[in-house]
Each structure stands twice: as C-alpha cells, then as structure tokens.
Amino acid sequence: MPPFMHRAVTHLSASVSALAVPAAAVAVSLALFGAFVALVGVDPVEMYQLMYRGAFGTWFSWQNTLTRASPLILTALCTALPAQLGLVIIGGEGALVLGALAAAATGVALNGAPVALVWPAMALAGMAGGALLIGGAGALRQWRGVNETISSLLLTYIAIAVLNHMVEGPLKDPASLNKPSTAPLADTYMIGTLPGSSVHWGLVVGIVCAVAAWVLMRRTTFGFAARMVGGNPRAARMAGLPVGRLLVVTTALAGAAAGLAGMVEVAAVHGRASASLVAGYGSTGILVAFLARQNPLAVIPVAVLFGGIGASGGLLQRRLDLPDASVLVLQGIIFVVLLASEAMQGRLRLFAFATPAAKEA
Amino acid sequence: MGNALRFSRRSVLKTMTAAGGLGALGAGLPWTPAMAKTLVIGFLYVGPRDDYGYNQAHAEGAAAVKAMPGVKVLEEEKVPETVDVENSMESMINLDGASLLFPTSFGYFDPYVLKEAKKHPDLTFLHCGGLWTPGKHPTNVGSYFGYIDEAEYLSGIVAAYASKSKKLGFIAAKPIPQVLRNINSFTLGARSVDPTITTAVVFTGDWSMPVKEAEAANSLIDQGADVLTCHVDSPKVIVETAEKRGVFATGYHASQATLAPKGYLTGAEWNWAKVYTDFVKMVQGGITPPNLVRGGLKEGIIKTSPYGAAVSDAARRHADAVKAKFMDGSFVIYKGPIKDNKGNSVVAEGKSHGQTDIALESMNWLVEGVTGSIS
DSSP states (O other): HHHHHHHHHHHHHHHHHHHHHHHHHHHHHHHHHHHHHHHHOOOOOOOOOOOOIIIIIIIHHHHHHHHHHHHHHHHHHHHHHHHHHOOOOHHHHHHHHHHHHHHHHHHHHTTTTOOOHHHHHHHHHHHHHHHHHHHHHHHHHHHHHOHHHHHHHHHHHHHHHHHHHHHHHHTTTOOOOOBBBOOOOGGGGGGBTTTTTOTTTHHHHHHHHHHHHHHHHHHHHHHHHHHHHHHOOHHHHHHOHHHHHHHHHHHHHEEEEEHHHHHHHHIIIISSOOOOSSSSSSHHHHHHHHHHHTTTHHHHHHHHHHEEEEHHHHHHHHHHHTHHHHHHHHHHHHHHHHHHHTTTTTTTTGGGSSSSHHHHH | OOHHHHHHHHHHHHHHHHHHHHHHHHOOOOHHHHHHHHHEEEEEOOOOSSSSSSHHHHHHHHHHHHTTTTTEEEEEEEEOOTTHHHHHHHHHHHOOOOEEEESSSSSGGGIIIIHHHHHHHTTTEEEOOOOOOOTOTTTTTTEEEOOTTHHHHHHHHHHHHHHHHSSSEEEEEOHHHHHHHHHHHHHHHHHHTTTTTTTEEOOOOSSSSSSHHHHHHHHHHHHHHOOOEESSSSSSHHHHHHHHHTOOEEEEESOOOGGGGTTEEEEEEEEEEHHHHHHHHHHTTTTTSSSSSEEETTTSSSSOOOOTOOOHHHHHHHHHHHHHHTTTTTOOOOOSSSTTTTTTTEETTOOOEOOOOGGGGGGGOOBTTSOOOOO
C-alpha cells in the first residue's frame, strides 16, 4: 500500500492495539474473578449484575463512583508522569498525606482571609508538600543514585509519621480529644459539590490536571524531551538534554498532583487533617496508572472504573456476603493480568501486519 | 479486521444496553409490601469483622440483631473514615432501603454521619463514640459509649494476683484520653491489691500495627512483665505472643480466650449485643432511641470475660466483690488522693470523680505506678 496509507494504518492499529490489550486484560480478569467467586459458591452472573448496579446502574451509583474516582485521577498522575521518563514512583500516598497536611495548616493559618486567597494558597501549599516528597525521590535518584521506587515508598512512611506527629503535637486542635486532628477549616473554605450532585469539584480538578499532563507530555518540547529520556537516557544525555533537570521537575510535578489530591481531600471531604487521610488512594493510584498504561488521559476512565469497583464493593459484601477482600482480589487479578498482557503488546496476529517484521514479509 | 472491529463494537454496545437494562430493572423494582415491614439495618465497620477486637465486638452485636424477628441486617467491613463511609451509608439507604444505621467507628461521626443525618431526617443513625451534643447535632442521630475502664479496673485486680514479678505490661495505640483512662484504671485496680506493682506502657502510634504490637509484647516480657494487656483495635497478636512466651494476658474489646487457653485471665468486653438489640426493639416499637447513651457494667454496656483457669480463688473473690459494687453504682475509681507518675497531685484528697464526670474525658496524665510517658 502507499506510504501515507501505511502510516495511517500503522497509527490506527497502534492505538487500537493500545486500547485492545488493556481491555482484553480487564475482560480476562473479570472471567478469572468470576471463576474465583463461583468456587466459593456465588453466582458470577448475579455478582456482575450487582457490581454493575452498585457502580453505574443508578444515578446515585454514578455519583458514588465519581466521588471515589476523583482522588484516584490525581494520585495516578503521580505514577504516570515519572513513568514517561522510565521511573517507577509508588509514593503517591505519602505525597497526598503531606500535601493534605500542608493545605490544612495553611487553611487554618489563613482563617479570616477571603476564599479567593485561601483556596489558591491551600492548593499551592498542598502541591508544594507533595512536590517536596516525590521531587526529593527524583533528586535522590539523580544525584545519589538511590532507586526511586524504594525511596518513594519509604518516604511515604516518613510522610505518614510527620502527619501523625503534627496532628498529635504542634498542630493539634485541643478540642479533638480522642481523634487527634488539626483545627477544622471554616465552613466558608469548604469546596462544594457540582450542581445537582453529591460529587465534589475535585473531579473537575482531577480531569483538568490529567488533560494538562497529557498536553505537557505529548504536545510540548518538555514532554518530548522527557519521553526521550524515558526511551534512552544515555542517548538523551548525548543529545544534550538536561536529563537531571527533566527528572527532578517531572517528579516534582508528579508529587504536586498527589499533593493537590490531598488538598482536595481536606477542603472537600475531611475539613481537617487527621490520620484518616491515610486511606489507600495513593496505592490504588498506582494500579490506575499501570492499567492506563501510564497515559495521563487514559487515567481518567480507568480511575472511574476503579471508583466503580470500590463503589460496588459494599453491595457485594451486603448482598452476597463476600468479604471486603474480594474487591482487593479483583484489583490484584486485574493488575497481574495486565502486567502479563504487556508482553502481548504488538505481538497479536490481528495487528501483526503493522509491525516492521510483517512489513518485511 | 474492519469487520471484526465492527462486530466487537456492536456486541460491546449490545452487552452494555443489556447491562443497562438490568441495572434499570433492578433500580425500578419496588420493595414488596412484605419487605416494607422488615426493618433494614446497616452496620459499618472500620476494620475486618473477625479481628478478635473492636470490630468483632460490633459484629457480635450485629449477629444478635440478626437473630431478631422482622429485621434484615446489612454489613460492610473495612470502610475507611473518608467520604467512603458517607457513600456506603448512602448506598445502604439508596439501594437496600436501610432505615437504621450503625456506623461503628469513632471517626465516622464528623462530618460523615452528621451530613447523612441532615440529608435523611426521617432515618435513624446510631453512632458509637458518645459524641452527640444537644442543640448542635441533628436529633435523628444518637451516640453511645461505655465506661469500659470499670472492666479494666477488674482486670487490674486479677492481673495483680497472677503476677509474680509485680510488673505488668500495657500496649496502647495513642495517648488519647480514652486510652489513658484505661491504663490508669487498670493500674489503679492492680495497685489496690499490691501498691508495689508497676505497669510499663508502650504506645505504638496507631490502632492497627500488628508488627509493632508483637515487638512491644516481646520487649515488655523481656523486661520482666508477666501479665500483658492492651488497648489497640485487635489484641490478637499481643495475646498470642503472651501465650507463646508463657505469660498471662487480659483481653480487650472482645474475648480472646480461645487464642490463649492457658494464660488468658479475664478481659474488658463491650456488650453490644444488649445495646443493639435494645435499640432495635425501640425502633421497632416506634420509640425514638435516646440521643446519648452511656453506661458501664451496671447498665450492661460493658462485661468481663469469664475467668480463665489460671485465676486464683482469692482473685475471683476480690474482683467479684468490686464488681458487685460497680453493679450497685457505689464504686468510684478516681477517688483522691491520686498522684500522676511525675508526682503531681491530679485528684486531691477528699475529691472524687464519678464515672459520668466530664473532667475524666480530658484525662492527660498517667497515674503513679505507670512507667512510660505521654509525649
């Protein structure tokens, strides 16, 4: 076929393949999970009907799903952005916690100031908190050769310890006797819900950030350079790219995204910082990023899928008497199947004609 | 390929429509009249319901409710203290028709329970924590809690008789008033038997830290403690470690007797089965449950585990005598003079704080005889 057509078909089939492989992975996981529940005596068809109903079947279910999805979009970006440079960052939980703490402290300190000042200040503080932590992991990697996966994981424990120390010590509201927390945010500083729903504005914040991250990585020279580092750091360095700066800036941006999730959690949900902020959004975000194949745009639908799995978990417990861990089993199966399916990428016969090998033949 | 694609897209659409139809069908199904009479009750737990501790105590209460006629019980475990609990309650109300909810974790109250209660003024929310304030909180919210330190005082007495080294060990989560009160009551109980007894305290920093709890248990035993007790969400590893090392333990939240058949002495347990069945009977009878329910052994909110084989007759007699005084309401734990472990007087000579005294709820000291510090 003519070269221009070949290019178009290659492009198309690459995107179809990029969509088809994760979709197939989810389908295989659902089949495996169905077999799993059948083993414990639950009808898989009934279970999936229930799951659908709990996640997407009613307007209420949609709101439940979207509320759960919104922090996941931002924490997934914490893993997806550094992945463009070939880094594996798993410290989203810590960045969220530190961002939440910084945002809560700022909101309380600025009590009395106009909302138009307090919200940006809280957001900036939250992003700075997260950026410090994950940017720190990036800097350790760049200048000290410390593995960023391990350091971001361990920094999370430090962040949680800092949170506990601050809410039980210097920042403790004396009135919070049996549940140590910071002083509550004034009601005027609480972020409301989208009109006509119970979903807070954090969802919009998450979507805007995901789109911005996609534009940054796919449509700017910064993103091009970052992905070049991801492809081959040595070649990038030879080409004169500032690899160190790219690495630290990207990890800091990633941390800022999770830190912003923390700010939203404080300002839209908790109203204060306390140990309850450690709710596992960071770790679920890692799964979301991997299932989205580290694509910032794909993070949005995948976060909604995981929000839906979370939302339907309660219904499975209540109606089918399955333990809470069953939802974790499903998430685990999806993750493992997905990692295995990565090996299939570009090898399916269906798409084979587009690969160089097929072209030669 | 084009064909294959179109086919798959069409079948995906078909499946989605079918699933959507199913969802709509489920949503549109009205509750049958027979079900309308059934009282649907939702229980929400912050941890696993078989944790041998806080959550199991509540799940045992829910199990007692399940055995009642005319009720349907829904349970959800491991619901975090975030917007998740709000959504789970809403889901129980919206999809399952629950009209009475028991959110059982302390941290669910503000803002989640309060928000849901305002949204559904005709439903009843009964929260465990004793936080309801008249005039400030919605009237369809109730909050209940128990003076479990009465049972800790009795455990202290039993522990004192069992201890040979005169050193007791207490593993606690956080130095908050509720926890400090348990440590102090346990120690006061033990020292009422033998004033030379000391209690060593280790704070682990959080409610569920199994590894740290096991380390703390081993280190306390290494330091000579021969009776361990705790205030964490699940006493499981602590009681098991004590049994393995051949020392005694007293339990907390629920009974851990099966985990330590040799060394389990007694324990401080919640009696949620009584509290919950009482509440449900009230709601079934059309009576609005009281907004604030508190009580101890006398009111039946607290109970003690049956004595283990290792408890001596003298210990049983002593503890039973004090328990009888708790039951008739004549016993006061915090009766002066009481000093803290830094030598300051915290309850003056001639002063006493009864169980309901609000002054005890902001306790920020450890009693004389406790080794360890709050900060």
